[in-house]
Amino acid sequence: MSKTVAVIKGDGIGPEIMDATLRVLEALECGLEYEEIEAGLGALEKHGTLIPQASLDAIAKHGVALKGPLTTPVGKGFSSINVQLRRHFDLYANVRPAISFPGTRSRYEDIDLITVRENTEGAYLAEGQSLSEDGETALATIKVTRSGSERIVRYAFELARSKGRKKVTAVHKANIIKSSSGLFLEVAREVAKDYPEIEFQEMIVDNACMQLVMNPHQFDVVVTTNLFGDILSDLCAGLVGGLGLAPGANIGKEAAIFEAVHGSAPDIAGQKLANPCALLLAAADMLDHLGMIDKGTKIRTAIRAVLERDRARVTPDMGGSGTTDTFADALVEYCQAG
Numbered sequence: 464m465s466k467t468v469a470v471i472k473g474d475g476i477g478p479e480i481m482d483a484t485l486r487v488l489e490a491l492e493c494g495l496e497y498e499e500i501e502a503g504l505g506a507l508e509k510h511g512t513l514i515p516q517a518s519l520d521a522i523a524k525h526g527v528a529l530k531g532p533l534t535t536p537v538g539k540g541f542s543s544i545n546v547q548l549r550r551h552f553d554l555y556a557n558v559r560p561a562i563s564f565p566g567t568r569s570r571y572e573d574i575d576l577i578t579v580r581e582n583t584e585g586a587y588l589a590e591g592q593s594l595s596e597d598g599e600t601a602l603a604t605i606k607v608t609r610s611g612s613e614r615i616v617r618y619a620f621e622l623a624r625s626k627g628r629k630k631v632t633a634v635h636k637a638n639i640i641k642s643s644s645g646l647f648l649e650v651a652r653e654v655a656k657d658y659p660e661i662e663f664q665e666m667i668v669d670n671a672c673m674q675l676v677m678n679p680h681q682f683d684v685v686v687t688t689n690l691f692g693d694i695l696s697d698l699c700a701g702l703v704g705g706l707g708l709a710p711g712a713n714i715g716k717e718a719a720i721f722e723a724v725h726g727s728a729p730d731i732a733g734q735k736l737a738n739p740c741a742l743l744l745a746a747a748d749m750l751d752h753l754g755m756i757d758k759g760t761k762i763r764t765a766i767r768a769v770l771e772r773d774r775a776r777v778t779p780d781m782g783g784s785g786t787t788d789t790f791a792d793a794l795v796e797y798c799q800a801g
């Protein structure tokens with residue numbers, strides 16, 4: 464029986480880059496079925512909610528979703544759909560690969576690292592935030608649990624093992640935030656013992672920022688708590704040339720949602736100028752997740768080849784004079800050529 468993926472086309476440039484992505488997946492003959500589900504501004508107009516229950520049910524049923532960027536209406540009391548999905552499905556691992564591609568504005572070559580960010584606790588709690596009555600003092604709670612730390616660190620090591628990676632770096636601030644960051648580090652050390660073939664390194668977060676910029680090639684898999692992971696993963700996207708090539712996955716026990724890191728880019732929506740690569744790389748990670756590693760690799764190879772040889776057809780953000788469609792045409796041709 465073929466596998467079905469729930470597809471959220473998204474807002475703004477979402478439908479344009481999703482169409483391009485689905486064309487490439489078709490060309491690869493992945494044998495997947497797609498169920499398009501509603502979410503975002505369209506769903507809000509039609510159903511009065513950004514993510515209808517039927518869409519949540521479809522994601523739960525299929526266990527895997529590919530998601531275009533969604534616009535969160537500002538100042539109308541809506542919480543981001545991304546946060547809602549994360550909570551609903553307990554998507555505890557936010558996995559963001561940073562891989563160098565040719566022709567970007569990056570200062571580095573051959574970067575290939577993955578950040579694994581804890582996605583459900585840390586400093587991102589809706590509860591535990593308060594402002595004193597006189598408005599003088601704000602308090603925010605950081606929550607780190609042994610079980611939450613264990614599952615994210617174990618996820619990082621299992622990922623490293625499955626991808627033949629050599630090293631896992633746990634990033635922390637245990638020297639100052641002794642309780643929460645200390646617990647995370649303690650658990651990371653314990654879990655590391657179960658993976659003797661993988662080098663374990665610990666690094667304090669401020670030093671990690673400097674080391675990432677000075678010598679990014681020393682990193683392989685980086686695992687860290689929510690806030691540090693949020694910041695470090697954007698830093699890593701910057702190392703490889705920015706948002707146009709940055710995919711992300713939100714992974715839990717029951718569901719996994721793959722998406723581009725960038726947003727709905729309202730400034731270029733409808734103009735066929737959007738670079739489809741971040742969503743395509745997310746689709747490649749989805750294929751890896753589904754066990755189709757050769758197909759995932761093929762997508763990355765195709766992007767590399769087109770960026771190297773077919774620059775006239777790539778989108779302006781990559782220095783080309785093409786459109787979303789000509790970029791997709793070039794990728795489809797590469798995939799169909801064998």
Ligand code: NAI
Nearest residue numbers: 532533534535707724725726727728729730731737738780
């Ligand atoms: P953005 O990522 O949409 O855009 C930032 C800049 O990057 C813009 O100049 C845009 O044109 C450019 N850009 C983004 N993706 C591109 C692509 N594929 N090809 C070429 N250029 C691209 O961030 P912004 O403007 O802060 O947010 C716009 C909307 O997106 C907001 O409503 C925000 O809430 C939402 N958003 C959604 C996310 C998601 O669903 N995962 C993530 C981030 C933002």
Ligand code: MG
Nearest residue numbers: 692693694697
């Ligand atoms: Mg962020």
